[in-house]
Amino acid sequence: MGCATATIKYxxxxxxxLCAILGIGVIVVNALALKxxxxxxxxxxxxxxxxxxVVFLISxxxxxxxxxxxxxxxxxxxxIMLILLVLSCVLCFAYxxxxxxxxxxxxxxxxxxxxxxxxxxxxxxxxxxxxCCGITGPIDYTKSNLTIPASCYVTNSTATTSTHTVxxxxxxxxxxxxxxQAMKLVKVFGWILIAVEAAAFVCATILGIHFNNEERRSRY
Numbered sequence: 001m002g003c004a005t006a007t008i009k010y011x012x013x014x015x016x017x018l019c020a021i022l023g024i025g026v027i028v029v030n031a032l033a034l035k036x037x038x039x040x041x042x043x044x045x046x047x048x049x050x051x052x053x054v055v056f057l058i059s060x061x062x063x064x065x066x067x068x069x070x071x072x073x074x075x076x077x078x079x080i081m082l083i084l085l086v087l088s089c090v091l092c093f094a095y096x097x098x099x100x101x102x103x104x105x106x107x108x109x110x111x112x113x114x115x116x117x118x119x120x121x122x123x124x125x126x127x128x129x130x131x132c133c134g135i136t137g138p139i140d141y142t143k144s145n146l147t148i149p150a151s152c153y154v155t156n157s158t159a160t161t162s163t164h165t166v167x168x169x170x171x172x173x174x175x176x177x178x179x180x181q182a183m184k185l186v187k188v189f190g191w192i193l194i195a196v197e198a199a200a201f202v203c204a205t206i207l208g209i210h211f212n213n214e215e216r217r218s219r220y
Contacts, residue, residue, distance in 0.1 A: 015200035016062035026052030101179035
């Protein structure tokens, strides 16, 4: 085996190890984000979890194929990796970049606000989690002739006194910031995974071609 072939062989192994690690990272990040993201983005997050799982599993094909010099395993790995690479690119280009965090936040809070006006404390979750009050601020309750709920108050306690202060900020901007940070993390892991997948695919293809050439030479 030549020096170049050995280098490519171990590059394939290294890139597959990175793919396995990134696959685990994608699974963990999206699994943690799943409970917090909006319903509209859940299919995207679930899809990334599936891709991460598949990438983790097929990394073993690449590792075994490169170490054992199996032409069949290498080409099987190349085909699957190409499919995953195309799917990952489509998700990042066509779907992730089109997610409108502002629209999703508006829809979620408007739905919760309508329930709040009907007597259900639907805003309580957002107000407690993000330390905010109303959609744009406490004035929303005043305008709608509603009593400001307990979830809008922060308690400041000292040794002798205890005061209650209304959160001055609305939940809309805080929810938008939360979704933007969550989607940014998903995008970063997605693009890193695409870069590693592309590098692994190119190296594996070169290695597969080399294995084919070696098989042809062995017949003569």
